[in-house]
Amino acid sequence: MDVNTDLAMWSNQLIISAMIVYAVAMIFFAFDLFGGRELKTTQDKVAATAKVSTVRRTNRKTATTAVLDPPETEDDEAAPSTSSSTSRAKRRRGARIGTSLLVLAFLLHAAAVITRALSVMRVPWGNMMEYVLTATAITVLVYLTVNIKKDVRYLGTFVSGGVLLCLGLAITVFYTPAAKLIPALDSYWIAIHVPIAILSTALLYISAILAVFQILKSVHETKDPKWLRFMHRLPSSVDLERISYTIAAVGFITWTFTLIAGAIWAEVAWSRYWGWDSKEIWTFVVWVIYAAYLHARATRGWGPTKVAVLNLIGIAAVIFNFTVVNVYFNGLHSYSGLD
Amino acid sequence: MTERTKPSNGKKKSAEAKAAKAKSGAAKTNVTQPQLGFIGMCRWAWRQLTTMRVALILLLILALAAIPGSLLPQRIQDPGRVNTFLENNGAWGEFLDTIQMFDVYSSIWFSAIYLLLMISLIGCVIPRSAQHWKAMRSAPPKAPRRLGRMPGYVAFTSARDEDGSGDRAAADEAFLDTAQARLKKLGYRTSRHSDHIAAERGYLRETGNLVFHIALLVATLTMAIGSLFGYQGQRILVEGDTFTNSLVAYDSFEPGSYYDADNLPDFRLKLDSFTSTFDDRAAGNQFGQPRTFDAKVTATADGKSESHVLRVNEPVRVGSTGVYLTGNGYAPEITVRDAKGDIVQSGPQVFIPDGGDPGYTSEGVIKVPDAAGTQMGFVGVFLPTATQNEDGELVSSFAELRNPYLVMSGYTGDLGLDNGTPQSVYSLDAENMTEMTDASGNPLLIQLSEGDTQKLPNGGSVTFDGVKKYIAVDISQDPTQGLMLASAIFVLLGLGLSLFIPRRRMWVRIKDGAVEVAALARGEDPMVERAATDLAADLRDDDDDPDDAEGRDAPKSPTDSRGRSKR
Numbered sequence: 001m002d003v004n005t006d007l008a009m010w011s012n013q014l015i016i017s018a019m020i021v022y023a024v025a026m027i028f029f030a031f032d033l034f035g036g037r038e039l040k041t042t043q044d045k046v047a048a049t050a051k052v053s054t055v056r057r058t059n060r061k062t063a064t065t066a067v068l069d070p071p072e073t074e075d076d077e078a079a080p081s082t083s084s085s086t087s088r089a090k091r092r093r094g095a096r097i098g099t100s101l102l103v104l105a106f107l108l109h110a111a112a113v114i115t116r117a118l119s120v121m122r123v124p125w126g127n128m129m130e131y132v133l134t135a136t137a138i139t140v141l142v143y144l145t146v147n148i149k150k151d152v153r154y155l156g157t158f159v160s161g162g163v164l165l166c167l168g169l170a171i172t173v174f175y176t177p178a179a180k181l182i183p184a185l186d187s188y189w190i191a192i193h194v195p196i197a198i199l200s201t202a203l204l205y206i207s208a209i210l211a212v213f214q215i216l217k218s219v220h221e222t223k224d225p226k227w228l229r230f231m232h233r234l235p236s237s238v239d240l241e242r243i244s245y246t247i248a249a250v251g252f253i254t255w256t257f258t259l260i261a262g263a264i265w266a267e268v269a270w271s272r273y274w275g276w277d278s279k280e281i282w283t284f285v286v287w288v289i290y291a292a293y294l295h296a297r298a299t300r301g302w303g304p305t306k307v308a309v310l311n312l313i314g315i316a317a318v319i320f321n322f323t324v325v326n327v328y329f330n331g332l333h334s335y336s337g338l339d
Numbered sequence: 340m341t342e343r344t345k346p347s348n349g350k351k352k353s354a355e356a357k358a359a360k361a362k363s364g365a366a367k368t369n370v371t372q373p374q375l376g377f378i379g380m381c382r383w384a385w386r387q388l389t390t391m392r393v394a395l396i397l398l399l400i401l402a403l404a405a406i407p408g409s410l411l412p413q414r415i416q417d418p419g420r421v422n423t424f425l426e427n428n429g430a431w432g433e434f435l436d437t438i439q440m441f442d443v444y445s446s447i448w449f450s451a452i453y454l455l456l457m458i459s460l461i462g463c464v465i466p467r468s469a470q471h472w473k474a475m476r477s478a479p480p481k482a483p484r485r486l487g488r489m490p491g492y493v494a495f496t497s498a499r500d501e502d503g504s505g506d507r508a509a510a511d512e513a514f515l516d517t518a519q520a521r522l523k524k525l526g527y528r529t530s531r532h533s534d535h536i537a538a539e540r541g542y543l544r545e546t547g548n549l550v551f552h553i554a555l556l557v558a559t560l561t562m563a564i565g566s567l568f569g570y571q572g573q574r575i576l577v578e579g580d581t582f583t584n585s586l587v588a589y590d591s592f593e594p595g596s597y598y599d600a601d602n603l604p605d606f607r608l609k610l611d612s613f614t615s616t617f618d619d620r621a622a623g624n625q626f627g628q629p630r631t632f633d634a635k636v637t638a639t640a641d642g643k644s645e646s647h648v649l650r651v652n653e654p655v656r657v658g659s660t661g662v663y664l665t666g667n668g669y670a671p672e673i674t675v676r677d678a679k680g681d682i683v684q685s686g687p688q689v690f691i692p693d694g695g696d697p698g699y700t701s702e703g704v705i706k707v708p709d710a711a712g713t714q715m716g717f718v719g720v721f722l723p724t725a726t727q728n729e730d731g732e733l734v735s736s737f738a739e740l741r742n743p744y745l746v747m748s749g750y751t752g753d754l755g756l757d758n759g760t761p762q763s764v765y766s767l768d769a770e771n772m773t774e775m776t777d778a779s780g781n782p783l784l785i786q787l788s789e790g791d792t793q794k795l796p797n798g799g800s801v802t803f804d805g806v807k808k809y810i811a812v813d814i815s816q817d818p819t820q821g822l823m824l825a826s827a828i829f830v831l832l833g834l835g836l837s838l839f840i841p842r843r844r845m846w847v848r849i850k851d852g853a854v855e856v857a858a859l860a861r862g863e864d865p866m867v868e869r870a871a872t873d874l875a876a877d878l879r880d881d882d883d884d885p886d887d888a889e890g891r892d893a894p895k896s897p898t899d900s901r902g903r904s905k906r
């Protein structure tokens with residue numbers, strides 16, 4: 001029953017430090033996304049290129065649109081690359097600094113997770129605070145990993161912002177002192193079921209931000225209102241949709257796994273694999289919504305924007321499942337660690 | 340992403356309108372559209388039901404329909420809370436009950452939704468399976484005339500025989516041989532045509548998709564049927580108690596409709612001891628949280644006894660029966676004597692902890708039907724670690740037995756046990772009883788530390804001898820669990836295949852040395868263009884070095900790495 005309180009305190013300090021760095025990173029990302037004086041000079045060229053490519057894409061059957069896009073090399077930066085490379089480098093300085101800061105913040109954050117785990121010598125997701133702490137770290141990790149394959153730095157503002165918000169909640173509303181596990185959670189299944197749930201949440205969150213961008217971008221492509229000017233530098237809505245979908249598809253598989261692993265654990269703990277406990281209900285609801293999302297994408301008559309809205313309903317259910325269901329609904333899953 | 344169900348979604352409006360007309364026509368006068376009779380309508384309904392559009396809508400409705408069960412109390416979980424809700428909400432509650440809002444997951448409407456989905460699923464899986472079976476056994480389709488329209492497309496001129504010294508046709512043939520060999524190596528199924536190779540890969544994608552849908556169907560059926568053949572029972576065991584698996588030994592027993600209770604497997608389970616520990620060091624709200632629950636039990640089956648430690652996440656399995664630790668608490672040992680001094684009640688009495696209280700403040704009753712004179716009853720609260728809080732109230736500040744204390748009131752009169760109406764052993768119906776009073780006429784308060792005895796006004800006494808622990812166990816059997824696990828695994832496998840295996844067609848055509856390489860994705864495939872460019876590059880390399888091209892084991896490294904990455 002010994003808890004290393006020094007380490008636990010270190011962990012709290014590290015969380016605060018990480019939050020400060022996330023905040024600064026967010027500002028740089030926001031500058032990259034919304035600011036930028038060079039925009040005007042390149043914008044016409046960019047717009048022209050974008051139009052050409054959308055026209056080329058839309059005259060093909062919707063059924064195959066998504067798969068007809070150019071491979072990565074041509075993506076994201078394809079249009080702006082027509083402008084001089086020096087102005088581009090300058091313009092993305094915010095993104096580069098933001099990414100470096102994000103890496104730094106992530107290292108602090110990871111250290112916070114590790115010290116917390118070491119302080120109690122167990123997995124760092126035994127209550128809501130720890131869950132948020134670890135889930136946000138995984139979200140940043142997933143984001144940085146995706147970034148290696150594909151330039152998604154335009155998401156940086158919302159990744160660092162979202163993580164910042166969640167960490168803020170974790171050390172205030174959800175704050176729980178370091179302690180050992182309660183018997184109900186003391187099982188190796190906690191090391192299987194929960195991290196996969198965390199990974200799913202991270203993936204689905206990133207997919208959802210992409211879905212928001214996709215919707216905005218398609219408004220930008222069709223109506224081009226002033227307030228969406230900053231969207232010029234984002235990839236086309238078709239590209240955004242595809243990345244969002246791919247990530248959501250992975251997230252759906254991991255969510256399916258979460259559901260199945262949860263059912264197996266439920267059998268071990270509560271003598272039945274499924275009993276419509278409120279947490280089970282919402283996990284099921286989330287799963288069905290994302291199944292509908294995947295179907296909608298393959299169904300005629302469901303345009304990309306409508307499909308993206310389903311994605312957003314999905315993430316809303318995920319968040320509801322984690323917050324409202326954990327805190328306010330009574331059920332067998334009352335492990336929030338809150339009073 | 341193509342929709343493989345045939346009915347014309349594009350024309351759905353007119354189809355629906357027609358059917359609507361047909362419906363009213365059939366019902367009334369048969370004037371408007373007599374052609375669409377009952378069979379026609381069924382066919383129309385069937386075709387609609389098996390479209391992806393309808394499946395999608397059903398999925399969304401299913402998600403919505405599952406929600407009320409988390410907002411309202413459900414009988415399968417907590418019938419007590421349902422009753423409280425009904426008492427507090429009058430007509431509104433009754434209305435909700437009429438529409439089965441407290442039995443959502445067995446309600447007619449919920450069942451209807453998932454049954455429709457299942458039917459829809461069957462209707463779509465069968466034809467798709469047939470189609471897929473055919474596709475797997477037939478050759479990849481011939482190249483369309485204009486390959487330039489394909490999403491992946493590269494054209495170049497073959498370097499073979501450029502000087503025109505040899506036979507042009509033979510060179511083209513040789514080129515196609517090389518192309519076919521290479522495609523095969525990349526895992527494509529190929530077929531040779533006069534001027535081109537047709538190739539296809541990724542049949543596993545559709546296979547996976549079908550496996551997923553079928554496994555889903557099996558899982559749903561298993562879930563529906565599983566509850567019919569198993570059972571669930573509960574029992575409370577005080578330290579030293581032995582449970583013998585038979586119907587009478589259960590505190591509650593819920594068999595599935597087809598469960599034969601005569602077949603309860605023969606075994607015994609003895610609770611040797613139970614230890615629980617609670618955190619007395621942690622800070623804040625973690626103080627007093629439970630840390631270990633260990634029940635030492637001895638299971639006896641077929642004449643053999645085995646010792647186990649039963650824990651929350653470690654059920655004890657005796658044959659196909661599982662015993663699960665679901666609760667625990669304290670059973671104070673209380674001796675009651677009547678006016679003559681005879682012992683009329685003795686032994687541990689199960690007190691139920693208040694679920695929300697980390698201090699395990701527990702409530703219980705004692706019924707003494709056989710006392711001389713009149714029956715007696717006691718209602719009380721047990722505090723494992725009694726402490727006075729700031730307001731001077733007695734509370735339990737910790738869950739372990741640090742200062743066990745018992746506070747009770749006593750009643751005399753008719754316990755109501757003899758009139759046959761069943762009663763809970765954990766509650767006392769004091770309607771026909773009078774509360775005991777002390778010398779000054781105030782209600783009698785019985786307050787006992789361990790070892791204390793208190794006299795009762797009627798001459799008897801109550802003694803608090805000690806405390807035992809008890810556990811609550813669920814005992815259950817579900818013969819369909821294995822099948823459920825298997826279908827779950829297939830669901831995952833199928834899903835992985837169907838989402839991540841690219842299905843792709845490729846064609847390589849050569850005419851007088853002019854080569855065309857084209858690729859077409861079937862379903863999500865971000866690599867389709869690269870597939871064409873990579874294959875074209877490889878074929879050009881082979882061109883330059885034709886002797887080395889066929890059947891070599893280790894292609895040149897850059898080519899090889901690209902070739903692999905596409906698998």
Ligand code: HEM
Pocket residue numbers: 288291294295298340341342343344388389390391394398456458459460461463548552555837838862
């Ligand atoms: C009438 C019932 C159904 C029909 C007609 C149907 C049809 C299909 C089809 C044709 C696909 C392949 C889409 C593609 O080409 O990518 C598909 C995929 C899928 N279906 Fe269904 N399905 C039905 C029911 C269900 C149900 C009940 C679920 C689960 C709740 C489900 C979950 C999925 C998932 C997760 C995929 C993978 C999505 C993808 O491959 O992109 N389906 N379904």
